[in-house]
Amino acid sequence: MDTEAVIFDLDGVLVHTDKYHYLAWKQLSDELGIYFDEEINRRLRGVSREQSLEIILENYNGKPFSDDEKKKMANKKNDIYRKYLSEMTPSDVKDEVRDTLHVLKERGYHIAVGSSSKNTGFILEKTDLLNEFEVVSDGTMITRTKPDPEVFLLASKLLSIAPSKCLVVEDADAGIDAGVAGGMKTAAYGEAVKSGKADYILDHFPDLLNICQ
16 A cells, blocks of 8 residues: 555544534533433534534524524533543553554555544543644534535644555544545544445454554
8 A cells, every 4th residue: 555644634533522522512512401422422523613503403403593602502512511521531542552653654645633522632631642643633623524525634734644555543524525535545543434425444442553553
């Protein structure tokens, strides 16, 4: 495989913060009297905070919210979410993830993070992953979220490696679509395996080492 770099999504791939997203959105939804469950939460995977709020508001039948009100709601959700994130520690990263990253670097691969999350830096710092990656491309640096490929193309640019030589590791359909749109190879992990669109399937995180020899 003609690959020089591996770009990792964050949530659901390197760390698992889905439960914190769910709890934060659930608290906000309950306060607004909006029905919210895990099935709806799955639709939020890989999309921006603002887009997630719009999906949740599909179940709201009251007076339409103004853009300013929506912004305040999204910020409130993030405040709740960050309280959960503040309790994260390095132990929230599995040993197999750290070991795989180390082996990839030993084999000469460049590694990066490509995440739409604006909390990426905070999460990487809390879990002691920040120094593992050459570059980090995240939600604070882009204007378009997945399935737009901007976040991955930015990572490719920061690495100075052509998109065609990059492999994206994703757990969300929107992320796989973004990788494909960016002209990159893709490896599906977790929920993204069901999409059937990826070049490779990872049943377990270390399976990546069988692809990146």
